[in-house]
Amino acid sequence: MNCIRSKPEEALEITREIHSRSRRSFDLPEAPPRAAQGLPCGQCANNCCILEGCKGYCGLVENCQGRLLRHGGTPDKGVLEWYYDPLPTNCVSWWSCPGCTGVGYPEYTDSAGPEVGYRNLAVFYGSCSTDCLFCQNWHHRRMAKDTAASVSAGELATKATSETSCICFFGGDPSTQMPHALVTSETILKGRPKKRNFRICWETNGRMNPGYLEQAAGLSLRSGGNIKFDLKTWSPHLHEVLCGTPNRITLDNFQTTVTKYYAQRPKVPLVTASTLLVPGYVDVTEIREISRFIAELNPSIPYTLLAFYPTYILNDIPATPKKQAEECYRTAKKTLKNVRIGNINLLR
Numbered sequence: 435m436n437c438i439r440s441k442p443e444e445a446l447e448i449t450r451e452i453h454s455r456s457r458r459s460f461d462l463p464e465a466p467p468r469a470a471q472g473l474p475c476g477q478c479a480n481n482c483c484i485l486e487g488c489k490g491y492c493g494l495v496e497n498c499q500g501r502l503l504r505h506g507g508t509p510d511k512g513v514l515e516w517y518y519d520p521l522p523t524n525c526v527s528w529w530s531c532p533g534c535t536g537v538g539y540p541e542y543t544d545s546a547g548p549e550v551g552y553r554n555l556a557v558f559y560g561s562c563s564t565d566c567l568f569c570q571n572w573h574h575r576r577m578a579k580d581t582a583a584s585v586s587a588g589e590l591a592t593k594a595t596s597e598t599s600c601i602c603f604f605g606g607d608p609s610t611q612m613p614h615a616l617v618t619s620e621t622i623l624k625g626r627p628k629k630r631n632f633r634i635c636w637e638t639n640g641r642m643n644p645g646y647l648e649q650a651a652g653l654s655l656r657s658g659g660n661i662k663f664d665l666k667t668w669s670p671h672l673h674e675v676l677c678g679t680p681n682r683i684t685l686d687n688f689q690t691t692v693t694k695y696y697a698q699r700p701k702v703p704l705v706t707a708s709t710l711l712v713p714g715y716v717d718v719t720e721i722r723e724i725s726r727f728i729a730e731l732n733p734s735i736p737y738t739l740l741a742f743y744p745t746y747i748l749n750d751i752p753a754t755p756k757k758q759a760e761e762c763y764r765t766a767k768k769t770l771k772n773v774r775i776g777n778i779n780l781l782r
């Protein structure tokens with residue numbers, strides 16, 4: 435990490451090539467296209483401008499003879515996998531969730547404790563707006579190529595059966611397929627009996643188009659759900675090194691959502707945050723700055739520090755040491771009230 439801090443340009447030169455090589459192997463653009471003559475997509479914060487015959491960064495959008503063709507992310511086509519997850523779940527935000535703890539009963543859960551016997555509809559989108567070298571779900575990169583098996587929002591909404599009490603959009607990242615996720619959510623809530631709780635949740639890198647994020651926040655706020663932002667780094671250089679994209683929009687989106695909505699439902703936190711403790715990269719300095727940023731907005735926001743395990747490109751560094759996790763925890767606790775270490779089984 436010290437090398438990246440002291441020689442950011444050199445580090446970026448090396449890692450840009452690593453990102454490019456890995457993305458080429460999945461037939462994905464090496465960077466978000468910015469051609470002045472291209473067609474603007476606008477579906478996520480990458481704001482790709484795509485030349486004729488080329489694709490957007492996520493691989494789902496193509497300029498075909500001067501028209502944008504969307505192979506996913508529209509209400510009739512979601513490129514995704516879905517499954518049921520029994521409650522209480524292992525969602526990162528489980529410890530502040532009505533369905534897993536009973537907090538917010540009876541407004542946001544039908545149970546005073548964990549909703550045992552019910553399940554979450556987990557929606558894994560097969561596309562992403564960034565490119566983490568430590569991607570724990572890297573196989574989503576294959577899904578953008580195989581869009582034939584897409585699922586419409588209407589069809590996905592039928593999977594929210596009477597035993598299902600929440601939906602969580604993750605991936606990949608929902609930011610590249612927001613119109614699909616929003617219509618799915620609205621369809622489910624509309625078809626639900628008034629007295630039956632159903633929560634809408636998101637786990638995201640925060641690179642959403644701000645207009646879509648606002649709609650997502652509105653749905654989660656009224657349903658008792660939450661938006662978990664992955665604040666991967668504080669340093670902009672480190673973010674670009676590890677994830678291939680800048681982190682400004684994520685921090686801005688986080689700040690806007692907290693400022694506008696958090697105080698409206700403090701007992702059941704609408705916004706939560708997490709950071710993956712990548713050994714040698716995401717260190718105590720990063721955690722200190724992220725924690726201060728969150729605390730300045732509201733020190734009660736739940737913050738989860740997640741243990742890393744070797745995978746994808748960063749498959750040659752070890753899992754997070756217990757010592758690092760404990761130091762980061764103590765550092766975050768200096769400014770934040772609600773901090774937790776997740777995935778403790780992975781610590782070494």
Ligand code: SF4
Pocket residue numbers: 466475476477478479480481482489490491492493494495562563609610611
């Ligand atoms: S959804 Fe985002 S990443 Fe995909 S083409 Fe549009 S702007 Fe680019």
Ligand code: SF4
Pocket residue numbers: 521522523525527528531532533534554599600601602633634635659660
């Ligand atoms: S999806 Fe939301 S409501 Fe459901 S278990 Fe996860 S955090 Fe709780």
